[in-house]
Amino acid sequence: MSCLASLSAPLELPAGVTLANRLAKAAMSENMADDNGAPTDELVRLYDRLGHSGAGLLISGNVIIAPGGRTETHNVVVEDDRHLLELRRWAAAAQADGAKLFMQISHAGRQAPRMVTSDPVGPSDVPLVGMAGLFAHPRALGPAEIEGLLQRYVNTARVAMEADFSGIQVHGAHGYLVSQFLSPLSNRRNDEWGGDLAGRMRFLLQIVERTRATVGPDFAIGVKLNSADFQEGGFSLEDSMVVAQALEAAGIDLLEISGGNYESPRMMGDGAPRRESTRRREAFFFEYAEKMRTTVDLPLMLTGGFRTAAAMADAIDSGAIDLVGIARPMALEPELPARLLTGQAQAAADIEPKVGVRLLDNMLQLAWYQRQLTRMGDGLDPDPKLSNWGIVARLLGSDLLAIVVRTLGRPPRDALAARATGRAR
Ligand SMILES: Cc1cc2nc3c(=O)[nH]c(=O)nc-3n(C[C@H](O)[C@H](O)[C@H](O)COP(=O)(O)O)c2cc1C
Incomplete structure (x- = not known):
């Protein structure tokens, strides 16, 4: 089959939601809500543009179930139906041209930064290693709080359905709360929510089962899951397979495979030169997807x-996956899916902004691409020439860099350090 034919084939999910093709915009946190957590005109404008991107599926950036679980100060927060009108406008703009929009629902747990909360929660009181400047020490959730959070996930999913989203995606990857429950490194509980894998995955399964019971069979439920955390003693590939089987039995519609967390940010690549097999197939977690395919019979997105x-076409043709997830390239070239599907483009631009300091570069990467989303929200085109140092200066302006400097315990660059120390006090 030609590239174009494989990528252009529609895909029907078990809930009956049909995606027009095999290209999906993966979640990218937009940080574009107002001070009350409501979607803004800028967010709607961004999704109006992405809605004409040609992608069959758009997955929103993380939408947070409780204010203390934000990953950034201006995430959309959906606790109840107070933002229903704005959410409907968002869903309508994104889906006007036939794309389907899923709301990614999430809670950052111990990865909620100090800017958001001084009292982050997690399955256990295990802090992130070496990041005390950015993240306060987490508190272990009590059983009643866990029940409360489960109810919030379900509420948020129900509101997404009422706002005419086509589905939700539970963010179970990247070290956020669900992923903290899954990992034996961050979940040291010995009650029913911890211990063996059956206990550690109970939180995720309860979210899925209770959500399904609330939204019925025709609303799509997806999960983004780590293939592994890539940490010794952490959530492993074997664990991931078992969780995937349990999710299949619970009736999810789509499993997106990613990997890593803030301590081990492999979702963006590992920074090392790619292994030959990975380079040939490009996708960081392709081998994992192949193994996952032998384990479950679910629609898989990588x-x-x-x-x-x-x-992308090779990955679909191999049978290992059903849907190709694209994040950064769509922030830079929002019409990329349409151009790939019509043969106008063969490849995306591949820009990795760097200033040469590891922790700073991880943040720069996110901030640089998020800035492109902001530009589109403002009605502008993305700017591939956006200055790395301009973005660093913005981070400085938000006090974030000062916090990083404290975290690192040493200045990244002399010139920056002079400015940052003044702000760090
Ligand atoms: C600016 C930015 C924000 C992101 N926010 C999220 C998010 O909210 N939820 C999520 O699951 N992944 C998030 N990601 C990770 C992407 O979904 C994706 O896994 C990662 O960028 C690798 O895909 P890519 O190589 O196509 O960019 C974000 C990535 C970027 C660049």
């Missing part, structure tokens, strides 16, 4: 590293 139409 995200991380895809840049060429040929590699």
